[in-house]
Amino acid sequence: xxxxxxxxxxxxxxxxxxxxxxxxxxxxxxxxxxxxxxxxxxxxxxxxxxxxxxxxxxxxxxxxxxxxxxxxxxxxxxxxxxxxxxxxxxxxxxxxxxxxxxxxxxxxxxxxxxxxxxxxxxxxxxxxxxxxxxxxxxxxxxxxxxxxxxxxxxxxxxxxxxxxxxxxxxxxxxxxxxxxxxxxxxxxxxxxxxxxxxxxxxxxxxxxxxxxxxxxxxxxxxxxxxxxxxxxxxxxxxxxxxxxxxxxxxxxxxxxxxxxxxxxxxxxxxxxxxxxxxxxxxxxxxxxxxxxxxxxxxxxxxxxxxxxxxxxxxxxxxxxxxxxxxxxxxxxxxxxxxxxxxxxxxxxxxxxxxxxxxxxxxxxxxxxxxxxxxxxxxxxxxxxxxxxxxxxxxxxxxxxxxxxxxxxxxxxxxxxxxxxxxxxxxxxxxxxxxxxxxxxxxxxxxxxxxxxxxxxxxxxxxxxxxxxxx
Numbered sequence: 001x002x003x004x005x006x007x008x009x010x011x012x013x014x015x016x017x018x019x020x021x022x023x024x025x026x027x028x029x030x031x032x033x034x035x036x037x038x039x040x041x042x043x044x045x046x047x048x049x050x051x052x053x054x055x056x057x058x059x060x061x062x063x064x065x066x067x068x069x070x071x072x073x074x075x076x077x078x079x080x081x082x083x084x085x086x087x088x089x090x091x092x093x094x095x096x097x098x099x100x101x102x103x104x105x106x107x108x109x110x111x112x113x114x115x116x117x118x119x120x121x122x123x124x125x126x127x128x129x130x131x132x133x134x135x136x137x138x139x140x141x142x143x144x145x146x147x148x149x150x151x152x153x154x155x156x157x158x159x160x161x162x163x164x165x166x167x168x169x170x171x172x173x174x175x176x177x178x179x180x181x182x183x184x185x186x187x188x189x190x191x192x193x194x195x196x197x198x199x200x201x202x203x204x205x206x207x208x209x210x211x212x213x214x215x216x217x218x219x220x221x222x223x224x225x226x227x228x229x230x231x232x233x234x235x236x237x238x239x240x241x242x243x244x245x246x247x248x249x250x251x252x253x254x255x256x257x258x259x260x261x262x263x264x265x266x267x268x269x270x271x272x273x274x275x276x277x278x279x280x281x282x283x284x285x286x287x288x289x290x291x292x293x294x295x296x297x298x299x300x301x302x303x304x305x306x307x308x309x310x311x312x313x314x315x316x317x318x319x320x321x322x323x324x325x326x327x328x329x330x331x332x333x334x335x336x337x338x339x340x341x342x343x344x345x346x347x348x349x350x351x352x353x354x355x356x357x358x359x360x361x362x363x364x365x366x367x368x369x370x371x372x373x374x375x376x377x378x379x380x381x382x383x384x385x386x387x388x389x390x391x392x393x394x395x396x397x398x399x400x401x402x403x404x405x406x407x408x409x410x411x412x413x414x415x416x417x418x419x420x421x422x423x424x425x426x427x428x429x430x431x432x433x434x435x436x437x438x439x440x441x442x443x444x445x446x447x448x449x450x451x452x453x454x455x456x457x458x459x460x461x462x463x464x465x466x467x468x469x470x
Contacts, residue, residue, distance in 0.1 A: 001100050011059055012185035019045050020098025027051040027130050029062040031247050031333045047072040048097050053132025054114040055240045057145050057233035060335045065247050077115025078106045083242045107134040109161020110141030128177040136180045138193035140209040158219040174201025232305035236335045254328035254339035260353040263343050272314035277327045280428035289358040293432040298425040301334045311335040317342035360431045362444045365451035378417035382430050394458040401426045420445040
């Protein structure tokens with residue numbers, strides 16, 4: 001028996017590959033299936049089952065394409081209603097893979113169909129729990145994503161989650177290995193650990209949600225502090241439940257090279273969003289007007305989903321050479337399948353053709369410190385609220401990037417302001433969005449707060465509520 005975690009950092013997502021005696025199972029596969037198929041062939045094993053822990057909201061699973069390529073059945077837990085052929089397991093139903101067994105444990109709460117899968121070895125010992133979004137390391141799944149589909153409140157779902165965890169998971173042995181679907185950075189929870197594997201015994205000791213004195217206390221603890229989920233979540237759930245275009249076809253039409261004149265024509269005729277995936281330093285030097293910069297080097301796909309929202313939006317890509325396929329692939333992981341081509345030769349070809357370009361007014365942290373000296377400048381800190389609360393520039397306003405569509409209209413277009421994040425990645429995203437909507441009255445700080453903290457600019461950990469976006 002072999003269990004392998006296939007972890008994708010930018011999505012903070014764990015898929016699982018299990019083999020035993022010539023047979024295999026894959027749990028919560030990513031959208032692109034070629035790596036799985038190649039691995040199955042290399043290991044000379046047959047994929048027997050594709051297990052899904054629930055209808056994922058934060059990414060599009062590869063279950064349908066993997067089923068078409070391997071003929072392995074897709075398995076969901078009780079109450080799941082996919083609009084394609086699948087095995088709907090009964091609670092405690094056992095599936096054989098080689099000499100090991102996997103038992104479906106229905107654990108509603110995060111969603112109604114949420115199911116954990118318990119691995120039982122050849123000797124009958126329960127060895128691992130693939131806990132999906134029911135149990136994370138340091139946290140549990142948020143209970144507010146399935147409200148509209150169920151007509152239940154988040155408190156109702158949290159109550160179901162309590163029953164699932166306290167009655168089904170906590171009675172399991174301490175030495176069981178917990179393999180969650182996500183780690184720190186995922187929007188599916190609020191307090192996840194950076195580690196991606198742990199024992200259930202350790203979680204029983206340190207996970208706040210597993211140490212509540214009552215059901216009422218649990219409900220309060222897991223619902224406290226929840227922020228609104230990203231807007232694209234509902235669209236990803238629909239794709240996972242109803243079906244989607246084959247990834248091979250998405251890659252085919254996304255990898256269409258376009259010369260500058262063709263690129264411009266397609267942009268105008270389709271209303272496509274121009275997405276520039278280069279890093280913030282290169283983007284700042286020059287870009288196609290109206291482009292949005294979300295660099296591949298950061299949390300690319302989650303930020304695309306959070307800020308673009310509509311997965312049907314036509315997209316044209318500007319990338320570094322050789323990064324076209326990676327860009328299309330990572331977009332497809334969160335359901336953005338409507339990439340209609342990329343700029344052949346990248347931004348340099350656009351510039352060399354003599355076409356119009358734009359830049360961002362970016363300064364160094366030292367220049368920022370010099371300009372700020374003796375000047376009550378308006379400063380927008382677009383880091384997360386928790387980062388702002390830990391330490392921030394005196395009198396800076398907290399305007400998290402995730403909420404830019406809420407606060408952008410409050411900006412006074414006649415008043416200059418400074419913009420920064422932690423290191424420059426997020427502030428360049430914000431700068432590109434601001435300029436695409438006509439705002440030019442700002443200066444972005446290269447290196448963000450990390451660089452500013454090395455200057456003499458005064459900082460504080462005091463949080464004035466009037467400075468915080470509520």
